Amino acid sequence: MYEFIRRSPAPVTRDEAAESVGISRKLAAFHLDKLVAVGLLDAGYARPGGPRRVGRAPKVYRPAGEDVRVSIPHREHALLAGILLDGVRHQAPGESGRDAAVRAAAERGRALGADERTRSGSGGLVPEKALAHAGEALERHGFAPDRVSTARIRLTNCPFQPLAGHDPDLVCGINHALLAGFLDGLGATGVTAALAPRPGMCCVELEASAPATEDDTDA
Incomplete structure (x- = not known):
């Protein structure tokens, strides 16, 4: 139904959507309203002169303009x-192109981290809790x-x-800078992004520094 509505030159009624896939109008309405709820369709009512049901203007649906991409595993x-x-x-x-890209990655990472910090209201966490928070955000x-x-x-x-397979050194450098900047913007004190390439995985790991001991404090 979604593909049918995207191709349609005009808003589509529930009856038209149901007919396009051979299901009942009631079942079509259920799925159409779900698509509206997740932001893929916009709903309204037909203008005068359009198709009508007795006593009321029919509800019509049009694409919301959002892109739909499904990737497993997740890609960015x-x-x-x-x-x-x-x-x-x-x-x-x-400045070399590589250096410019790495700098841009660090700036983008700091912005993403700052947004996450504002959204969650976190900050000033001890390293282990900051590490856990960073992991949840990067999920x-x-x-x-x-x-x-x-x-x-x-x-x-690796999103x-x-x-990344076309130029591992460049993309890993960008990724490392992005995640280091993210931790900085997040305020994840005591957590660092370390390069640790592994086949089939992201080339970066996050590490939390050990909490200071009483001896360290005295020193």
């Missing part, structure tokens, strides 16, 4: 493209974090594959 190609565009647009005189960006110990999170998915 648009994020990588945005970083590269920022690098090209703001490349400083004498939403498709990094598939796996907390292998209290002080280390392995990121088991920039398969593009």
Whole structure:
């Protein structure tokens, strides 16, 4: 039904949507309203002169203009493209393209981290809790974090594959800068992003520094 509505030159009624896939009007209405709820369709009512049911204008549906992309595992190609565009647009005189892209990645990471910090209201956490918070935030960006110990999170998915395979050094450098900037913007004090390439996984791991001991404090 969604594909039918996207191809239609005019808003589609429930009857038309139901007929397009051979189901009842009631079942079509259920699915159409679900698509509205998740933002893929907009709903309204037919203007005078259009198709009508007795006593009322029929509800009609049109595409909401949102892109639909499904990827398993999760990919963030648009994020990588945005970083590269920022690098090209703001490349400083004498700066290499790689350095510009890495700088743009760090800036984008800090912005993402700051947004997450504002959204969650967190900050000033001890390293282990900051590590856990960072992992939860990066889950939403498709990094598939796996907390292998209290002080280390392995990121088991690279959202920039398969593009990373074309230039691993460049993409890993961008990814490392992005995640380091993210931790900075998040305020994840005591948590660092470390390069740790593994086949089929993200090239970066997150590490929390050990809490200070009484001896360290005295020293």
